[in-house]
Amino acid sequence: MDNVRTIRDNEELMYILPDNIVISNNFNGYSSSSVVIIFYLYYLDTVENYLHYIKKVPYEITLYIVTGNELVYEFLQKHISLYRDTEKAETYIIKKKNRGYDVSALLVTCREIILRAKYFCFVHDKKAKDERLKKDVDVWIRNMWSNLVASSEYIYNVLSVFENNEKIGVLTPPEPLGEYISAWYNKEWYGAYTATKKLADSLKLEADIREEFSPITLGTAFWGRTEAVKKIFEKNWIYEDFAEEGRVGMISYAIERIWGYVAQDAGFKIGTVMSVGYISKKILFLQKAMEYTYNALTEAYGLHNIHEVSKLEKIKIRLKGFSQKHKQIYVFGTGQRSEDFIRFANTIDLKIHGFVVSKKSAEMFHDKKVYEISELNKKKDYGVIIAVSTKSIEMITDLLEKHGIKEYVSFLGNN
Known part of the structure; x- marks a missing residue:
């Protein structure tokens, strides 16, 4: 059994999709419960940054917005009609227990919602805890949202990937880029390998989990085929499994990294999905990053190329x-x-x-x-x-x- 990262790379399970046209109409439409999109929004001071994504969710897809913040809940109740016709489109705003942030929202609050669906998307807000990381975190936020719910057309295109590839179980945004964030080029687990392996053992996963292969998922922002990941939802998670407000426990870090292995256990593969709009920014960033890197390598080692x-x-x-x-x-x-x-x-x-x-x-x-x-x-x-x-x-x-x-x-x- 190969590692999920090796499979993704060798089989080139990277999907670059347009966000202004629908490239395939092979699906027969979706009922209001067969596809669900879930936004988790917690930070009041940035909540307005995400509201325009509400308009991008097609009306035939049910939208759930979950929060653990009373003020955000009140704000959403007051302003949701400005962004979505709730009479034409099923839309629910849910207030959850303020514990476990996005991870408990996914596994506890939305458990039954997801188990009833064929496909689901979960995406959340994010905030830099260190001011020097703000620029990188802003790029990470754009990575998650623009590669998961860039537009109505893009959402249909993501669903077509699932429909055209019955073995794809999870589609995740690419590894985050940044000047300080190094997940896009290193092989780090960020201290979460032991916790992830422990969680995998408790779920009795048959998957290739080795420390030398870093995980593909580093968070709970992804598209999923429910059949591929239902094993983790069938565990009866409760809010008390997660850290209290203001803290993030190791179990949350493990869950963020487990999705590819849950899918592999069920016989599915994990791929990466990107919008055309995002990939152009990524290429420009990587070109500049490579320029900095090779200038440093040439100066230090006298090396001039990748070989x-x-x-x-x-x-x-x-x-x-x-x-x-x-x-x-x-x-x-x-x-x-x-x-x-x-x-x-x-x-x-x-x-x-x-x-x-x-x-x-x-x-x-x-x-x-x-x-x-x-x-x-x-x-x-x-x-x-x-x-x-x-x-x-x-x-x-x-x-x-x-x-x-x-x-x-x-x-x-x-x-």
């Missing part, structure tokens, strides 16, 4: 091992690749004793003596690291062999 970065640890091991076999290390070349190697050598404490060229034009390079290759014959117990462009490596190795030099290795060219 070289992917081989970084192997390069370190190989060059450290080579340098430990010789009392003196000389670098062939005084060009850009040699400049790169100097930076790399500093990161692994590799001492350079000098530089070698076929014909020298200067006596010193970076405060080290430059030798012509013929001068190396006078040295003993030394090794040569070739730091030239890839296209020149073969020529330099032939030159070293011609001069009887057998102890050499390439900086990057043989990786």
